[in-house]
Amino acid sequence: MHTTLSFPDLLRLIDERSTAFRTAVAAAPSLDVQVPTCPEWTLADLVHHIGEGRRRWAAIVQAGPADAPPPPVTAELPEDRAAHSEWLAESTRQLVDALAQAGPDQGCWTWWPASQSPRTAGAVARHQLQQLLVHTYDAQLTAGTPHTLPAEIARDGVAEFLTTCCATTSPWPHAPATLDFLTTDAPAWRLTLSAEGARATTPPTATPPTASVEGTAEEVVLYLHGRAPVSSLKAEGDVTVFGRLEEWEPEA
Structure with missing residues (x-):
């Protein structure tokens, strides 16, 4: 797997981008606003996608090598907006903990069966970081404060x-x-x-x-x-x- 980032760097940056995502969400005046770069979603939809999705990938990594993913994870977005930040933080903790426990070389199910990326926890960490990078950009843009992507x-x-x-x-x-x-x-x-x-x-x-x-x-x-x-x-x-x-x- 060709990457410029070490596994510890990937985990560190997943946590950093998660924090930036939560900051952007907290700065938005409403969660009902449409996300310009994902017009089919409101900001609430994006928040739910990030929280539930990270928990789902934590379960996938924990399951280890498999021909199919484990049963879908259902995680409802808290009704109280004040609870969103901790809910998102817990989602990230579950993912980072699962990745750290697995290590970069452990196999797991991925949706890219015929790709050049391996079906490993390390490749999942790498892809999850890029997903958080782009969706943090989406959230910042929605809140009216887009930032430069971390180089x-x-x-x-x-x-x-x-x-x-x-x-x-x-x-x-x-x-x-x-x-x-x-x-x-x-x-x-x-x-x-x-x-x-x-x-x-x-x-x-x-x-x-x-x-x-x-x-x-x-x-x-x-x-x-x-x-x-x-x-x-x-x-x-x-x-x-x-x-x-x-x-x-x-x-x-």
């Missing part, structure tokens, strides 16, 4: 997204293509799309890509997670391929 997390975000969310053995249904993701403050990556699937490699070869995008790690991460359009980046080549990638739903 050390964003620098790992491009690699994590490509190797976990894009890499697959499911056939690419279009003409073969290569997409380069260039960042001014992190390693460059190439995504090769073909009948064999999608595979991420670094550094890109000297062969010109079908298309490329360039920006800071923060800008590319926000694009990859659907928080900014491809037009927000410096793009070259056949940019329509990025649109096809955004719409692609590989077979499980």
Whole structure:
């Protein structure tokens, strides 16, 4: 697993982003407001997603290697808004404790069976950090106080997204293509799309890509997670391929 962050760093930063998320939620005047970057959700929906989701992944990690996830975890959002912060903090504690007890190499179920990311607690920690990074951005934006993404997390975000969310053995249904993701403050990556699937490699070869995008790690991460359009980046080549990638739903 290619990562710029150690396992202890991942756990530390999960806790740090969780604290930042709770701070943003507390600063919002209402939980009924729509989240601009997740228009189908209110801020209350986002809070519930973060709290219940971290408890669910704690249970998945605790279950160890498995062909299917354990039964869904149901955790209702407290009615009293004053109790939300502690409820969210407890959700994070459950996740971090489960990860720490498992260690980075313990296997567990993941939804990415054919990805370049391993099915381990370490890969789960890495992905959970990126999820908290982006959803904290969502909460801050909703509260009217968006912050710059922490650089050390964003620098790992491009690699994590490509190797976990894009890499697959499911056939690419279009003409073969290569997409380069260039960042001014992190390693460059190439995504090769073909009948064999999608595979991420670094550094890109000297062969010109079908298309490329360039920006800071923060800008590319926000694009990859659907928080900014491809037009927000410096793009070259056949940019329509990025649109096809955004719409692609590989077979499980």
